[in-house]
Amino acid sequence: MSQSSSTLKTADGSLQMADGSSLKANLERSLRRRKRNALLLVAPLFLFILITFLVPIFDMLIRSVDNKITAEILPTTIPLLANWDAKSGKLPDESVFKAFINDAQIANKAKIINRLGKRLNYEKSGTSSLFRKTGRKLKKLDPEKLTSTYKDALIKIDKKWANIAIWQLIQRESGRYTNSHFLSAVDTENSPDGIKWKDEDSQIYLNLFKRTLWLSFLITFLTVLLGYPIAYLLASLKTKTSNLLMILVLLPFWTSLLVRTSAWIALLQKEGVINDVLVTIGLISEDGRLAMIHNQTGTIIAMTHILLPFMILPLFSVMKTINPSYVRAARSMGATSFTAFRRVYFPNTVAGIGAGGILVFILSIGYYITPALVGGTQGTLISNFIAYHISESLNWGLAAALGTLLLLLVLALYILYDKVVGIDNMKLG
Amino acid sequence: MSPSEALVRFENVQKSYDGEILVIKDLNLDIQKGEFLTMLGPSGSGKTTCLMMLAGFEPATSGEIYLENQPINCVPPHKRGIGMVFQNYALFPHMTIGENLAFPLEVRKMSKSEREIKVKKALDMVQLSGFADRRPAQLSGGQQQRVAVARALVFDPDVVLMDEPLGALDKNLREQMQYEIKHIHERLGVTVLYVTHDQSEALTMSNRVAVFDDGIIQQLAPPDVLYEQPENAFVADFIGDNNCLLGTVISEAEKSCVVKTDDGSEIEANKVNTAGVGSRSTLSIRPERVIINPEAGQVPNMFQATAEELIYLGDHIRTRMTVCGSNNFFVKIPNSSHHANLNKGDTVTIGWNEQDCRALNASD
CATH class of the missing domain: 3.40.50.300 (P-loop containing nucleotide triphosphate hydrolases)
Structure with a gap:
């Protein structure tokens, strides 16, 4: 039997290699090896993304519910306080006060007591200064030489400790996790009677979410309106001309975002180019200069301009693939040019509108720098508040909760889009 | 119409x-x-x-x-x-x-x-x-x-x-x-x-x-x-296989003419589209109208040709020949039982009818 390097058929119908091993197993092994090599190629990028992107995002998500600070700073108070009935109308026991002073003094030495004050201040203003004052006074207090009860000693430091509300708050926020950040993110708060809306004048986030959604929709719509004809022109021109025009479309891409936004400020501001021109030609009076920036108008104009290429490019690439003979065929069959466009050309570009639309919408829903620069108070978006809580108020928990909500919102819209348009119909190029 | x-x-x-x-x-x-x-x-x-x-x-x-x-x-x-x-x-x-x-x-x-x-x-x-x-x-x-x-x-x-x-x-x-x-x-x-x-x-x-x-x-x-x-x-060349021979018209009759190719061969042709005696003309002959080894007197145009290349195509053998100064002259030899057995380099007499050779305008 000559079977040097050839395969041969065995009795049960499976093929064997010359050395007697199964051909199937050999093929599978080589396929596995190829897959492993492919994985090795993406491994550096994967690690990079994991460490610099996914882990921080996960960390932020955790922060939105994380609340271990109370238990860390008041380790002995919390178990005792848990037994207290918050609705009894009475202050907690002496033992709770004793434990609290004890915990507070330890935390005070470690200089971390103010952190808890700050954390609780998000729920009830005034708490931060209460903790600061208490910390300061506790330095001088020696529990060994106490003449009164612990309760009276603490109340002597600040009368607010005789208020049940502060103890209710500490008890409520004593858990490992909290829902209070998410509640604030949707303008609600915990109260002894359950969850309720915040005072009317401190409700901001729901309106901000609504505004962000509405402005994103509007900007997406405007980019379709402005981008569609441009993309059509680009797709129907000769390659040489369309390449030139394409450079004009891409030019803003290569310019710094900051420069483009500042340019809009120069154009739109009260003493800006557009107002000057309008005044010069007498269309508006000197006093009637239009406010086109540091409000919603500014945000809409600048963001529409900046996001326009993200609409034009997918539209263009889809239109480029539409055979010009479709429209000709429709025309030859008796359709007017408008009918041919509506019934034949337009349906074939829906994939591009979908792709560009979802791209622009998701980008604008989280847009930060442009609204921050040109938005004023009425034109800022949710991301500006997230940035504010991250870098100024340092309420990272709330920032994380807002960010998480934003992420969920985008995912929900994505799923909705998938149900309505179908994600397979999306074409990016 | x-x-x-x-x-x-x-x-x-x-x-x-x-x-x-x-x-x-x-x-x-x-x-x-x-x-x-x-x-x-x-x-x-x-x-x-x-x-x-x-x-x-x-x-x-x-x-x-x-x-x-x-x-x-x-x-x-x-x-x-x-x-x-x-x-x-x-x-x-x-x-x-x-x-x-x-x-x-x-x-x-x-x-x-x-x-x-x-x-x-x-x-x-x-x-x-x-x-x-x-x-x-x-x-x-x-x-x-x-x-x-x-x-x-x-x-x-x-x-x-x-x-x-x-x-x-x-x-x-x-x-x-x-x-x-x-x-x-x-x-x-x-x-x-x-x-x-x-x-x-x-x-x-x-x-x-x-x-x-x-x-x-x-x-x-x-x-x-x-x-x-x-x-x-153009039409002769574009439609179907065609052989072109270039020459000058030396005499004309009512329906025929004689064209002298550049190597001196004189060919009797069907006058179709020529510009008179002395003008240049393209002669068009379909490969299947060329006869191998014609009997003497069978056709007016008879020349010695050399087989340059033979391509076997199943139903016929396509043969490239040199004749009348052209080395790009194709002849179809049908693959019948008594077909001529040619080898590369053989010299053979070929010929064609005056009717099958159309004198057309001079192409470049």
């Missing part, structure tokens, strides 16, 4: 895209009702431009096009009522086959029931009944082609234009579709204007063929006339 008989008439039509070069130079063409007329020519010869002008997608630079004796230069494409089949089928990808076929009826505001009947009839015609709910992408190339033909015919146009409709199909399918389109034409009696660069397609399907080159119709004739009696060197 009086103008009133012609369904479509091109009258002194010229076309230029850039204002410098005329793509169509003075086109005059009558297409009869029920005719299958093919425009045949190399790419860039202007045949597709003619089609686009008739369909209304390109305006004629000058001249007038008539459809049923009505000038249509100013009629927009959708009012011309001309069916069209495109090279890449141009089936609408977002519609089903049924919707594609119903489209021309829908824009004509035909009722739904009427539409359904017509669509079904059209699908039956191309043997695709039961495909109405599929998408074009689910069909093979040949099936898509049939749908495209059905769609161009479903609204009963007087004229159907076909722009290289079979160009994207493989050879076997193309031949099969040629017969199908031909049969549909015969059955419906519709006028077809067909554009192709494939001469066998043109010869198979058409009543008449217009050979285009350089923006001019070089010859307009039925397929057999085109092949057997080409009027100029």
